[in-house]
Amino acid sequence: MASRMELERSMFETSHVLGALLASSPLLTQAWSGCLRANAGSTSFVLDRCGDTVFVAFSGAQITASSPAATSGLCGGFFDPVPLPSDSRELFAPLEAGEGNDGGKPQPVLLQAGALHLFMNFYHSSEFQLMISETKNQLVVLTGHSMGGCLASLLALYFLCSSYARPNALVPSSLLCITFGSPLIGNATLSQAILRERWGGKFCHVVAQHDIMPRLLFSPFNSMPPRLTTLIYNLMQSWHVSMRYPQFSRPKSHLSDDEKSMLHHYISMHIGEVATAAAGQKRQTSPYQPFGNYALCSAEGLVCMDDPLTVVKMLHLTFMTGNGISNFEEQHLDYGDLVSKISENLQFKKQPCHEECESKSRYSVGISLALEASGINVQDMGNMEARECHELSMCQRPKLHSASLAIKLAKVTPCRAQIEWYKALCDDDMGYYDCFKLERASKREAKVNMNRIRLGQFWDELLSMLQHNELPHNFLKRDKWVNAAQFYKLLVEPLDIAEYYRCKLHKTKGHYLSHGRERRYEVFEKWWNENKDKNSLDKAERKRSKYAGLTQDSCFWAKVEEVRECLTNAMNEKSPTKLVKLWENINGFESYANRLIEQKEVSIDVLAPRSSYSLWLNELKELKLKQGCCILSSSVLVGITGGT
16 A cells, blocks of 8 residues: 555646646747737748758648639538549658558548648649648648648648658758648548657647637538538638638637537537447547647646547536627637737746645646636546546556556466477377367367467557556567567467468468468568668678577468469369469479478478478479479460460
């Protein structure tokens, strides 16, 4: 009990600390100043230099008479999620390089149609080339208000993807994207891709407590009542005029109290449904999902958080509290006043007394300060739920999860050791792949199978935690985990392949490589390949003097199974065209296997007398002898059959 109290006293609530740090810096003020100039300007963006940093601000007055929204209405597709078209897929290719959540076919990245339309227009303009020349190899802050924030976010993603795919691309040396009141721009696949690439820290989305624009796309536009669609369209046109012509007095509200109440209720209801669905791992009711860091602000302060589920919950809870119905129309335009007020309050805010910190612990006080900063009072209905959100997003969680995983890895290590022992016993005669595949009722194989399943469950849990951003941002830079995952893949995947073919799943689903491989192995292969540059020098400096402990291609046995089928088919195939293709596959694998064996990149069990590979090799030799000790090449075969 004492140690638990000691741990709690050592904790601090980072969402409030980071928010205070951000609000006390000049960064938000400088970014908003650029946004105001861009809104009132005649170009897509304005560019300012502040010391060594280049600020690029995009106009929020992006819905004009030439835009899809004006010509076809908001329900006509402007806010619909659409897949990347062919002319933009290459620009954002790394975002679609990931894996599906359930090991199946990956879901495509979907982007807001209006934002993508604006970005592609900008990308093909002369202004884009000017901006590229001014920002290459610079420290850059991209910023934008409203739809300008969407444009800034997509440009940031373009730069990040270019740096990833093309090392010599003309991109900033470092960038940060700050948006104010920006609507959502992408689906869960986009959010997960940004988490996967560890780009979340490049984005800071500033959202006022009752601004409807960042929350708008949680509502389904295709089923929105026409009256609400008209209200939103008129509201956005009013915002457009106020952004474009700030020198005039702000127009009076176009919405009655009843209309405000109806719109507020509709949006809050759908945010609540999305938050509930996400918390229960149910099917999402909205195609959009947040990504990056969210700076949720009220007149009392600012809090920062980056977990998508927590962000959705807090967007709902903050919207429901305070005087939201009366002022949500103005808050979309008042970020400058809000940022200034937060900064001023920080300077004069009364700090908690020492006795209060001691009685409640610094961590508990930090949570209370974060709730106050986000605009949620003690008496508000969502206070307890908001407190839980902040507790879930505290900074210690990823580190604790990482430590917990290390303990679990130690606990499953005996499972791995027992499989290694089993492999050593099987290497001499048949090899452990074929032993596991052919021995059905042995207690020894049953125990190996149980260990195989336990190891798979551990690594799937790790991937799930990575997927939900529950591990430290530098987790995959630790050689310990990359090497452990690679060793697991080389040791256990052959057993998965053996189980797949023992159960004859290839007869109903298709071969393992295209239809049976678990997602985890593809992920681990990607980790290892990304780490290959670091390991390639050592590998090039030494050559193996004996066979590897584990075959370095974990899918070797799946390729053996496929090529054995090719050989069987070649014995009976009558069609010359199909026969050519079969022999191309056979000869290709033979060359590949010979190269692996020559380089000693295979385990000794591959060469066991009764292994599947040795049996296939014998069958191949017999077929060659049967055909006169010569396999016709594809060109010779075509020449012989060409005149028939």
